[in-house]
Amino acid sequence: METAYQFKEVMSKPERLAPGHRMCAGCGGTITVRAVLRALHEEDKAVIGNATGCLEVSSFMYPYTAYEDSYIHNAFENAGATLSGVETAYRVLKKKGKIQDTYKFITFGGDGGTYDIGLQSLSGAMERGHDMVYVCYDNGAYMNTGTQRSSATPQFADTTTTPAGKVSSGKVQVRKDLAAIMAEHHIPYVGQTTFTSNFKDIHTKAEKAIYTPGAAFLNVLSPCPRGWGYDTSELMNICKLAVDTCYWPMFEVVDGQWKLTYEPKKKLPIEDFLRPQKRFSHLFKAGNEDLIGQFQMEVDKRWEELCKKCQ
Amino acid sequence: MAIRERLSGNEAVAYAIKQINPDVMPAFPITPSTEIPQYVATYIANGEIDTEFIHVESEHSAMSATIGASAAGARALTATSSCGMALMWEELYVAASDRLPIVLALVNRALTGPININADHSDSMGARDSGWIQIYAESNQEVYDNFLQAFPIAEHPDVHLPVMICQDGFITSHGVENILLVEDEKVKEFVGEYHPEHFLLNNKEPMAVGPYAVSNYYMETKRAQREAMKNAKKVILEMADKFEKLTGRKYSFFEEYKMEDAEYAVVIIGSAAGTCKAAIDHIRETTGKKVGLVKIRVFRPFPEEELAEALKDMKAIAVMDRSEMFSATSGPLGAEVRAALYQAKSNAEVVNYFYGLGGRDITVEDFQQVYANLEVMAETHEVKGMYDYIGLREK
Amino acid sequence: MKSIDINEKSPWQDITEGNKIFESATSRNFCTGEWRTATPEFHIEKCKQCLLCAPVCPDSSIPVKDGKRGEFDYDHCKGCGICAKVCPFGAITMREGK
Numbered sequence: 001m002e003t004a005y006q007f008k009e010v011m012s013k014p015e016r017l018a019p020g021h022r023m024c025a026g027c028g029g030t031i032t033v034r035a036v037l038r039a040l041h042e043e044d045k046a047v048i049g050n051a052t053g054c055l056e057v058s059s060f061m062y063p064y065t066a067y068e069d070s071y072i073h074n075a076f077e078n079a080g081a082t083l084s085g086v087e088t089a090y091r092v093l094k095k096k097g098k099i100q101d102t103y104k105f106i107t108f109g110g111d112g113g114t115y116d117i118g119l120q121s122l123s124g125a126m127e128r129g130h131d132m133v134y135v136c137y138d139n140g141a142y143m144n145t146g147t148q149r150s151s152a153t154p155q156f157a158d159t160t161t162t163p164a165g166k167v168s169s170g171k172v173q174v175r176k177d178l179a180a181i182m183a184e185h186h187i188p189y190v191g192q193t194t195f196t197s198n199f200k201d202i203h204t205k206a207e208k209a210i211y212t213p214g215a216a217f218l219n220v221l222s223p224c225p226r227g228w229g230y231d232t233s234e235l236m237n238i239c240k241l242a243v244d245t246c247y248w249p250m251f252e253v254v255d256g257q258w259k260l261t262y263e264p265k266k267k268l269p270i271e272d273f274l275r276p277q278k279r280f281s282h283l284f285k286a287g288n289e290d291l292i293g294q295f296q297m298e299v300d301k302r303w304e305e306l307c308k309k310c311q
Numbered sequence: 312m313a314i315r316e317r318l319s320g321n322e323a324v325a326y327a328i329k330q331i332n333p334d335v336m337p338a339f340p341i342t343p344s345t346e347i348p349q350y351v352a353t354y355i356a357n358g359e360i361d362t363e364f365i366h367v368e369s370e371h372s373a374m375s376a377t378i379g380a381s382a383a384g385a386r387a388l389t390a391t392s393s394c395g396m397a398l399m400w401e402e403l404y405v406a407a408s409d410r411l412p413i414v415l416a417l418v419n420r421a422l423t424g425p426i427n428i429n430a431d432h433s434d435s436m437g438a439r440d441s442g443w444i445q446i447y448a449e450s451n452q453e454v455y456d457n458f459l460q461a462f463p464i465a466e467h468p469d470v471h472l473p474v475m476i477c478q479d480g481f482i483t484s485h486g487v488e489n490i491l492l493v494e495d496e497k498v499k500e501f502v503g504e505y506h507p508e509h510f511l512l513n514n515k516e517p518m519a520v521g522p523y524a525v526s527n528y529y530m531e532t533k534r535a536q537r538e539a540m541k542n543a544k545k546v547i548l549e550m551a552d553k554f555e556k557l558t559g560r561k562y563s564f565f566e567e568y569k570m571e572d573a574e575y576a577v578v579i580i581g582s583a584a585g586t587c588k589a590a591i592d593h594i595r596e597t598t599g600k601k602v603g604l605v606k607i608r609v610f611r612p613f614p615e616e617e618l619a620e621a622l623k624d625m626k627a628i629a630v631m632d633r634s635e636m637f638s639a640t641s642g643p644l645g646a647e648v649r650a651a652l653y654q655a656k657s658n659a660e661v662v663n664y665f666y667g668l669g670g671r672d673i674t675v676e677d678f679q680q681v682y683a684n685l686e687v688m689a690e691t692h693e694v695k696g697m698y699d700y701i702g703l704r705e706k
Numbered sequence: 707m708k709s710i711d712i713n714e715k716s717p718w719q720d721i722t723e724g725n726k727i728f729e730s731a732t733s734r735n736f737c738t739g740e741w742r743t744a745t746p747e748f749h750i751e752k753c754k755q756c757l758l759c760a761p762v763c764p765d766s767s768i769p770v771k772d773g774k775r776g777e778f779d780y781d782h783c784k785g786c787g788i789c790a791k792v793c794p795f796g797a798i799t800m801r802e803g804k
Contacts, residue, residue, distance in 0.1 A: 008773040011760045019766045019782030020733030025741065026786030030764040038761075047383065047511045057523040059733070062725050063709035065519035066733040070511040072382055073521035074375055075401055081372035084365055085337060085379025085387070090512055092334045092363045093385060101514045121375065124368035197792070199761040225786075233787030233800075236762060410724030471723060509728055519727040531718035532725055538718075 007198045010038055014068070016046075021066040022058040026232025028195070028222030028239075029055050032137040033108060035199055036218070037069075039206035040104060045069060047086050049107030051079035051118055054144040055137065077117040080125030080134055083107040087130045104210050105132035111152035112142040115178050126185045126215045133209040133216045136178065139224035147227040151176040154247075155298065156291055157279045159227075164282035169291055174298050182217040183253040189214075190253040193261070194221035195239045201250055201261055208252070221248045229278020241273040246303040251310060258309040267303075270296045313558065314492040320448075320483035323455035323490055324390070324416045324476070325350030329360055330498040331462065333414075334385035334505075337365035337376035341395040342428045343480040344418035348390055370395035374402035374415075381411040382520050384510030386462065388413060392480060393420035396434045400441075406473045407442025408536065409520055412465035412507075413473040415443070416458065419581070419633075420480040421669040429670020430480040432580065433634035435610075436643045442536055444474040444543050445611040449566075449584045451488040454478040456560055457608075459493065460550045462502050467550075469542040475611075479582040481670065493558060501557055540612045547609055564614035566606040567621055569595065573603025575685040576622055578648050579631040580607045583666070583673050590678030602682045613647055619655035622648070626689035627660040629681045631701075633667045640697045660688040666701035677701050710735060734782075738765065742785035744800045746778055752797035759789035759798060 016037035023030050033055065040046055046069040050056045056073045059066040074082040087105045094100075109118055114136040122134055141159050142148040149159040155174045158164040162171040179192040189212040191205035202220065209216035221242055225232045242248035243262055247270060250262040271292055274280040283291050318326065325347050328336070338348035354360045365380075367373045373389045380387035391399065396417060406413050422433040435445055444464060448454035454476065461474045478484055493501070509518050524532055544564075551562040566584075569591050570576065577587050584606040594602050605621055607614075622628055630649070632642025641649065645663030652659060664681065666673050681701065688694050707720050709732040722728070753775070760768045760775055767779040768789060790798040 008757055011757045011770045012773050015766045015769075017766055018731035018734050019779060020736040020738055021765075022736075022738065023764060025764070025784035026788060027764045030766075031762060034763075034766060035761060045514065049379075056521075060519055060522040060727075061733075062522035062524040062528050063712045063722070063727055064733040064736050065522070065709075065727050065729070066731065067519060068517065068730045070513075070517040071519040072379060072511060074378055074405055078372060078375035078402070081337075081367060081375035082379040084367070084372075085335065085376030085381075086383040086511060087379075088335050088337075088363045088365050088376070089380040089383035089385035089387070092361065093383075093512060096334075096361065098384075099512050099514070101512075103512060120368055121372050124372055127368075128366060195762065197758055231787075233791045235786075235788045236792050408724060409726070509723075509726060516728050517730045520724070522725050522727070524725055527714035528716075528721060528725070531716065531721045534718040535721050535723070 005200045005204060007200070010203060013038055013042060016040065016068045018066045018068065020064060022061060023054060024226055026225045026235055028139060028224060028235060029137045031195060032135065032220045032222045035195070035202045036106060036135050036206040039203055039210055044102050044104050046104045046106060047072065049079050049083040049086065049105070051109035051113030052076035053110035053113050055108055055110065057144060076113050078121045079107045079109045079113060079118055080122040083132050084125045084128065084130045087132050106135060106210065107132065108135050108137055110143065111136060111138040111140060112150045115152045115176050116150050123185065126182060126187050126217060129187070129215050131213055131215070133218060135218045135220060137220050137222040139222050139227060141227050143224050143227045152178070156283055156295060158282060159279070169282065169288065177302070179217070179219045186256065187215040187217065188212050188255055189216035192219040193250050194242060194248055195236060197236070205252060227279070230276050234276060238276065241268065244268045245270050245273040245299065247273050247299055249303060249306055251306065260307070260310045270299050314494065316490050316492050317487050318451060318490050319485050319487050320451045320454050320478045321346035321418065321485065322350065323451045324458050326492065327455055327458040328388070329354050330495050331502050332360045333362055333388055335363050335365065335377070335380035335387040336389060337367045337373045337380070338389050339367050339370045339373045339391070339395060341370065341392050343420055343484045344390045344392040344395070344416065347416050370398040371402060374399040374406065377413050378402060378406050378409065378411060381413050382409065382511050384507050384512050386505040388415065390416035390418070392418045393434045394423050396438060397422055400438070403438050403441040403443060405521070408532070410471040410539065411473060412462065412471055414461040414465060415473065415475045417475050417477045418480045418484045419477050427669040428480070430482050430582070431633045431668045431670065435475060435477050436634040436636065439611060439643060442472065442540070443611060444472055445477060446474065446609055447477045447580045447607065448483065449582055449606060451483050451486070452490050454483060455490060455492070456554065456558070456562065459498060459501060460554055463550050464543065464546050466505060467546045470539055470546050472539050472543060482582040497557060501553065544612050544614065562608060564609040564617055565621070566608060568604040568606065570603035570605065570621060572601050574601040574626045575682055575689070576603050576605055576625045577629045577631060577678065577681060578605045578607065578622070578644065580610065580644060581633060583631070583633070586673055586675055587678045590675045590682065593675065594679060594682055600682070607644070615651040615654070618648060619651040619657065622652060622659065623655045623657035625659040627685035629685055630661060630663045632663060632665050635665065635668065642698065645698060660692065660694050662688060662694050663698040664701045665698065671702050673702060737781050738784055739781045742783065742804050744785040744787060744802055745804055746783065746785065746787065746790050746798050746800055748778055749797045749799065752795050754795050756794065758792050758794065762788045762792055
């Protein structure tokens with residue numbers, strides 16, 4: 001199933017996400033969508049699902065759809081259930097001989113629509129084992145409504161509902177580990193990734209997720225320049241720092257087997273990831289060193305746990 | 312030859328589903344509609360139908376998956392009651408706005424607060440503005456017949472709207488009655504194969520569903536949706552005609568019982584109409600008083616002009632609501648019937664009664680009292696308040 | 707009704723049923739290039755066709771054909787500058803303005 005990654009060939013495939021959508025300049029969300037859709041084999045058709053969020057309101061603003069493929073948006077919390085319905089219809093119509101083509105089913109949701117309000121619907125879809133991929137483009141907050149805190153928001157992030165203030169250091173809680181929760185559904189494929197220079201990691205995982213029969217989940221760190229507070233052009237540096245500090249480890253869980261797909265040669269201190277982002281700027285004020293220390297401890301703890309699982 | 316059977320309302324709906332053999336049914340258990348998915352699951356388990364069942368984890372997901380399946384090009388349906396439908400609320404609007412021909416078997420049950428599992432119409436009445444066609448039944452026979460007509464109405468190219476087939480929880484859903492079933496081949500012919508023009512899995516053209524529509528488009532979208540609801544009136548009557556030719560059973564927007572010469576009328580929805588009919592027969596037999604009934608079958612689209620025409624010359628009318636809407640005045644049916652009569656410049660005295668909330672019984676004697684009250688109102692031209700209660704304990 | 711004929715002056719009768727669109731990629735008709743405050747410039751002579759710029763574009767505005775990138779799609783490029791930052795050869799530079 002897995003074919004060797006031919007970067008130039010992959011990049012020469014016809015584009016399945018058209019320009020003209022209204023996502024912000026420098027948005028990580030559409031980079032995720034493009035990367036995942038590139039993993040579709042050209043001869044296969046697809047139905048793309050979408051939870052309400054930035055991506056939805058920007059990529060299908062009537063009468064402009066940015067998708068080459070069929071597309072369905074239903075609501076915020078039900079991308080999993082909606083695509084379950086589409087995929088089930090496909091199976092029954094195929095069985096009845098009403099359709100012949102091969103279709104693949106991929107749905108996108110932001111972290112708000114996935115970690116929070118859509119978690120139940122996602123869990124149901126994964127547990128039932130629909131042959132579909134749920135892709136979370138995780139930018140760590142409710143960006144569509146203006147950067148409110150979600151359960152994917154990292155600790156201490158300054159969001160509009162966890163503002164850093166005189167007596168507040170931003171978000172109190174640590175982030176939810178959704179990829180692990182999905183792995184515990186015992187589905188055949190779970191992957192966590194982000195953008196690397198030639199996009200091999202995300203491409204390979206997307207292809208596995210799409211072409212592994214059954215339910216698959218892909219968690220993609222998709223930086224948001226507006227919500228995180230960095231210059232749009234810095235996106236790839238931010239991604240690199242996220243993986244090299246082990247804030248965002250890249251791994252996959254295939255049939256219950258955990259495997260790291262990237263190990264930094266030298267694990268960088270978490271400050272390197274936090275410093276370029278305005279949402280963490282309060283952590284660098286004098287007297288807040290212990291907060292960065294706390295952040296580091298959390299990253300270290302999770303990295304160690306992950307490494308154990310991946311042994 | 313029609314098949315004679317004895318079935319509960321839930322069994323009758325499940326049997327209709329079996330005969331229709333739809334493509335996808337996502338459903339979640341809730342009393343008193345649970346039996347419907349149970350029966351369907353049994354048909355599937357025994358290889359009697361091709362339907363794919365989706366064991367969703369909530370009613371919100373049930374309607375979400377039904378929407379996905381319908382948009383994909385499948386004939387899709389679900390069943391629910393009460394809080395189950397309340398949880399679907401958001402999705403009811405999406406189904407209608409996406410113009411998907413979904414059918415929902417609703418077994419009416421009181422909405423929670425406090426929890427109660429018995430019949431009233433607060434669930435479907437709350438959804439009356441969601442853009443769904445709503446068809447109600449008095450008996451098991453009616454709910455079966457309505458269900459057979461649901462997909463042909465929903466899928467008609469002039470309509471493309473979801474349809475809710477409603478019946479009263481326990482009273483018809485669990486009550487076993489004699490019923491005439493239509494033969495399988497005739498059902499297949501009546502309902503027909505489903506061939507949508509546009510669908511997600513169409514290899515000839517992709518389809519995009521569910522956009523963000525800014526103010527420049529939203530209002531026109533809603534106006535187009537209204538047109539479909541207006542068209543549904545014509546299509547509902549067409550299907551009723553076709554159905555009558557098939558079975559001899561006659562349906563319309565509402566049933567008029569002993570209305571030819573009536574002076575006093577009750578307007579009601581659902582199973583309590585049967586009790587009212589018994590009261591009418593008794594009153595006419597014993598006193599000769601001219602009492603009648605209008606039993607509403609189609610509440611959405613609302614047959615405003617037709618209702619006004621049927622009622623405008625009454626001396627007094629009691630509109631009976633089996634749900635509250637907490638306007639501190641009329642209930643939903645009361646308010647809409649009054650509005651229809653006002654427009655028709657009727658001089659009838661109108662009172663609105665709340666009855667049967669949370670499954671409270673209503674008896675033949677209760678209806679006799681209603682008609683007695685109407686007589687007094689007609690004589691005195693005095694209606695005490697906009698609304699009153701039947702069967703409420705009061706100090 | 708084709709999406710190209712639907713606009714903010716369309717009467718309700720011309721709005722597609724249920725707001726569904728029966729075409730693909732109609733967003734191409736919407737020009738987001740207007741948004742740019744900075745513009746990437748492609749210096750083909752410096753380009754080694756490594757294509758690292760192509761996947762990082764959020765706006766599918768770096769067309770690739772047969773392993774080679776072409777000129778920017780200025781109708782849609784929003785000028786975020788990610789491509790210029792990842793180019794190892796200085797083949798993309800940003801200038802102020804549209």
